Amino acid sequence: MTxxxxxxxxxxxxxxxxxxxxSKTSGLAPSHLQANLIVxxxxxxxxxxxxxxxxxxxxxxxxxxxxPGSFSSLTSxxxxxxxxxxxxxxxxxxxxxxxxxxxxxxxxxxxxxxxxLSAHWGPDHVGFLIGCSYSFEEALASAGLPPxxxxxxxxxxxxxxxxxxxxxGVFTGGTYVVSMWPYRAEDVEKVREVTRRYVATHGEPIAWxxxxxxxxxxxxxxxxxxxxxxxxxxxxxxxxxxxxEGVVPVFWGCGVTPQEAxxxxxxxxxxxxxxxxxxxxxxxxxxxxxxxxxxxxx
Amino acid sequence: MTxxxxxxxxxxxxxxxxxxxxSKTSGLAPSHLQANLIVxxxxxxxxxxxxxxxxxxxxxxxxxxxxPGSFSSLTSxxxxxxxxxxxxxxxxxxxxxxxxxxxxxxxxxxxxxxxxLSAHWGPDHVGFLIGCSYSFEEALASAGLPPxxxxxxxxxxxxxxxxxxxxxGVFTGGTYVVSMWPYRAEDVEKVREVTRRYVATHGEPIAWxxxxxxxxxxxxxxxxxxxxxxxxxxxxxxxxxxxxEGVVPVFWGCGVTPQEAxxxxxxxxxxxxxxxxxxxxxxxxxxxxxxxxxxxxx
Numbered sequence: 001m002t003x004x005x006x007x008x009x010x011x012x013x014x015x016x017x018x019x020x021x022x023s024k025t026s027g028l029a030p031s032h033l034q035a036n037l038i039v040x041x042x043x044x045x046x047x048x049x050x051x052x053x054x055x056x057x058x059x060x061x062x063x064x065x066x067x068p069g070s071f072s073s074l075t076s077x078x079x080x081x082x083x084x085x086x087x088x089x090x091x092x093x094x095x096x097x098x099x100x101x102x103x104x105x106x107x108x109x110x111x112x113x114x115x116x117l118s119a120h121w122g123p124d125h126v127g128f129l130i131g132c133s134y135s136f137e138e139a140l141a142s143a144g145l146p147p148x149x150x151x152x153x154x155x156x157x158x159x160x161x162x163x164x165x166x167x168x169g170v171f172t173g174g175t176y177v178v179s180m181w182p183y184r185a186e187d188v189e190k191v192r193e194v195t196r197r198y199v200a201t202h203g204e205p206i207a208w209x210x211x212x213x214x215x216x217x218x219x220x221x222x223x224x225x226x227x228x229x230x231x232x233x234x235x236x237x238x239x240x241x242x243x244x245e246g247v248v249p250v251f252w253g254c255g256v257t258p259q260e261a262x263x264x265x266x267x268x269x270x271x272x273x274x275x276x277x278x279x280x281x282x283x284x285x286x287x288x289x290x291x292x293x294x295x296x297x298x
Numbered sequence: 299m300t301x302x303x304x305x306x307x308x309x310x311x312x313x314x315x316x317x318x319x320x321s322k323t324s325g326l327a328p329s330h331l332q333a334n335l336i337v338x339x340x341x342x343x344x345x346x347x348x349x350x351x352x353x354x355x356x357x358x359x360x361x362x363x364x365x366p367g368s369f370s371s372l373t374s375x376x377x378x379x380x381x382x383x384x385x386x387x388x389x390x391x392x393x394x395x396x397x398x399x400x401x402x403x404x405x406x407x408x409x410x411x412x413x414x415l416s417a418h419w420g421p422d423h424v425g426f427l428i429g430c431s432y433s434f435e436e437a438l439a440s441a442g443l444p445p446x447x448x449x450x451x452x453x454x455x456x457x458x459x460x461x462x463x464x465x466x467g468v469f470t471g472g473t474y475v476v477s478m479w480p481y482r483a484e485d486v487e488k489v490r491e492v493t494r495r496y497v498a499t500h501g502e503p504i505a506w507x508x509x510x511x512x513x514x515x516x517x518x519x520x521x522x523x524x525x526x527x528x529x530x531x532x533x534x535x536x537x538x539x540x541x542x543e544g545v546v547p548v549f550w551g552c553g554v555t556p557q558e559a560x561x562x563x564x565x566x567x568x569x570x571x572x573x574x575x576x577x578x579x580x581x582x583x584x585x586x587x588x589x590x591x592x593x594x595x596x
Contacts, residue, residue: 050494050497050501053354053497054354054355054501056351056352056354057352057464163461163462164461164504164505164513166355166504166551167490167502167503167504167505168494168502169494192465196348196466196467199348199351203348203352204465204466204467205465206462206464206465207462207465215462253464
């Protein structure tokens with residue numbers, strides 16, 4: 001993997017803030033936690049917290065605005081063990097500017113892509129940060145299992161599924177969004193082991209194998225709803241069942257899920273989110289927020 | 299609802315312990331938390347904790363043996379808010395005796411129903427208590443929404459579904475088990491509101507309506523895998539789609555899910571669980587472990 005120009009969370013946030021960085025963040029600031037963003041009117045905040053509590057795999061809640069309207073002061077929920085104090089995720093953060101690109105939703109429908117949220121963020125908006133699987137890219141690479149989308153310099157493919165979320169308050173009718181990383185079938189157990197302890201950033205995969213494509217209700221792996229189409233290992237064509245021998249799709253819960261949930265619930269008013277693949281990168285490093293040691297046993 | 303002879307958790311546990319009580323616990327000790335039990339060889343404990351963490355709606359983990367082999371000293375995980383201390387669930391508890399009936403599993407298969415576990419519990423066994431929806435029966439009754447199975451003096455029907463659990467370590471291939479309580483369609487939102495704050499005991503329903511029966515992969519509502527078949531409101535026949543006008547099935551995550559997960563994973567060795575419907579009743583009352591107040595808003 002080539003070295004990125006942005007080695008820290010702060011460097012990545014400042015580059016987004018100055019609009020020097022406007023592209024996807026996969027591969028940037030290795031080992032730093034990356035986060036999905038969703039910004040909701042305060043009246044939806046209790047339902048959203050409950051949605052995250054009931055669906056922690058696609059929606060691992062890291063932090064939220066410390067009060068409605070706040071974009072730079074966050075309350076962190078991330079604690080490595082049940083008895084430790086919450087981790088401070090980032091100094092000098094501005095949720096209106098620190099993702100490279102954003103999407104604006106009105107009444108549950110995406111209406112606009114914007115470079116920053118300063119013209120849209122109101123005194124009643126609450127921002128939520130959700131863990132992102134980019135956080136364990138480096139760990140997989142170190143284990144000899146580099147994510148193919150990184151090697152090929154592409155965005156990870158993301159898909160709508162028919163797998164229902166547990167409903168919570170106003171959030172009904174939602175389904176999982178998943179990201180997909182292709183791996184050799186014999187490597188799947190190792191991939192599960194490496195990612196298991198990343199409980200704050202989706203953890204181990206939720207499904208793997210071609211059979212699961214149908215069970216998840218994904219129509220065509222070669223046509224993701226977000227990100228880039230997955231390629232074969234030789235980069236010569238789009239991945240499909242059987243055309244890349246021994247390779248299977250491996251699916252993780254994806255932090256785009258809350259944005260999909262907003263659309264399914266048809267929430268009224270203005271909602272904002274990061275553009276898929278364009279994350280807010282934090283100061284904290286992944287190993288600082290591992291689950292308990294014994295997550296790896298058994 | 300008629301008054302039960304057992305008004306407290308301790309009274310119910312002692313009656314089970316002396317084998318005075320050998321039947322289902324639904325309706326007993328109103329407002330007290332009831333718990334599902336699963337007892338695993340210690341080597342599976344880390345995977346099981348992770349399974350609960352990733353699937354908190356069907357598997358809300360309340361407590362576990364404070365060390366392998368312990369059946370009377372428990373570590374509680376239940377705290378009303380993120381900053382409060384864990385609640386002490388029960389004084390004078392013996393997991394080997396305090397459910398009215400148990401099931402023994404060998405190598406992932408149920409082999410025997412027993413009155414107590416004293417001949418089976420070994421120094422390597424770890425017991426886990428999982429929240430049970432019986433805990434909010436009284437709250438629903440107080441809201442004018444008495445559970446039909448209580449009114450009719452029957453066990454709640456429980457079903458296997460095709461809704462996958464998020465896998466965790468050795469636990470792969472598991473699916474939700476759900477309980478079903480029939481309600482009038484126009485009462486479903488009220489039922490959701492009343493049960494929402496019971497986050498430690500499955501919380502609000504995961505699905506409702508006849509369409510959801512098919513989506514969950516339940517073949518026939520009149521033939522539950524555990525418990526009694528649901529009856530029509532007049533008690534004259536078994537409930538089926540359209541034969542009880544305006545009534546729809548409402549489904550909750552069910553604490554039998556871990557036992558089903560043990561079978562799906564084909565765990566080797568001896569596993570024990572409560573017999574479905576025959577719970578361990580605790581000292582703590584449901585309102586002591588509500589989720590945060592704001593769970594009810596929005």
